[in-house]
Amino acid sequence: MIIPFRKMHGLGNDFVVLDGRPTPLAIAPAEAAAIADRHFGVGCDQFIVMEPGVDGADVFMRIRNPDGSEAGACGNATRCIASLVADEAGRDRVVVRTIAGDLPVERLPGGLWRADMGLARLGWQDVPLARAMDTLHLPLQHGAVGDPAACSMGNPHATFFVRDLDLVPVADIGPSLEHDPIFPDRANIGFAQILSPEHMRLVIWERGAGLTLACGSGACAAIVNAHRRGLTGRRATVTMPGGDLLMEWREDGHVLMTGPVATAFTGMLEFRGDASGRHA
Incomplete structure (x- = not known):
């Protein structure tokens, strides 16, 4: 199985992003951890899978850490994913859903994005x-x-x-x-x-x-x-x-975060049936 990916970052906080909206992606935690490895995989701080948004959300963002554990929130990744979805839809405001809640994000002048990260x-x-x-x-x-x-x-x-x-x-x-x-x-x-x-x-x-x-x-x-x-x-x-x-x-009580996003490169991931048998 070959899957395209995008390497993005917000201020150097970097992410491998896969799009699981057209076809669901069953990426095991061990596979996510292997891809996140900076020596044997692509390398990233967090591994992101975009999933379909429902009930008012434009996209669901699933976040895994390099150790395979699931994270509830990631502000820099939220801006990155929002920028992709907003560009696709030709809009300046989208809602990114995470397991921690819905995060509205809007485009600002100068290539900046402002995310409402919700209540502290x-x-x-x-x-x-x-x-x-x-x-x-x-x-x-x-x-x-x-x-x-x-x-x-x-x-x-x-x-x-x-x-x-x-x-x-x-x-x-x-x-x-x-x-x-x-x-x-x-x-x-x-x-x-x-x-x-x-x-x-x-x-x-x-x-x-x-x-x-x-x-x-x-x-x-x-x-x-x-x-x-x-x-x-x-x-x-x-x-x-x-x-x-x-x-x-x-x-x-809501916390607003404003900052840039960037795409470093794109590539392809090849899955060969086990967590150690993939390369980009």
Whole structure:
């Protein structure tokens, strides 16, 4: 079986995108993980399958991490998929459905796309956490890094606020924080340095993916948690290694994310009946 794919990215947060709308694609988690492998597959931060949209949604976006686990939300992928569907339909606004909910996305001037990433959920059960606690101050410490805030953006996030991001060994401490028992479903771990009330730097250790150049839902969580702590306003630029997203946490609780999309290349995947027997 040969299937076309598209390699896309939002600020370097990259995706292998397959279109399962014409014909359903039964891609097993192990196959998705093999394709996501950067040495033996195409390589990506998340593996995306587009499925038919129903009941008001223009498309359903299924997201898998490089370890094969399913993700509930991915902001950069949402913009990428919305741009494909909008271009097909000749429209400037579409709705992308995920297992975490419906995400309206609109085209803006200058090649930018703005996604309504939905409500930030602040209860401990929503994140979820292992037990009842204040999500604004988690009792979690790793060396000099501690006291994160948590929320859910359709997936669990914890944000640590640090004085100097360059001094934080993210790759060393990210794995243990992701798997800390306080997070029964694991968590995306953000490290944010506040530069001003309108600007922060952010690095994300993504659940199931590791270090990425950008993370849209992580940027959503960062603006929410920073504003809750009184560190920023409701609107700020979030600078990640791959570039900038403009974030806004509206008064109604919805988080808006604005940024670019890009297609790196297209190709073909050949499936030979097992997860190890495919190439692009």
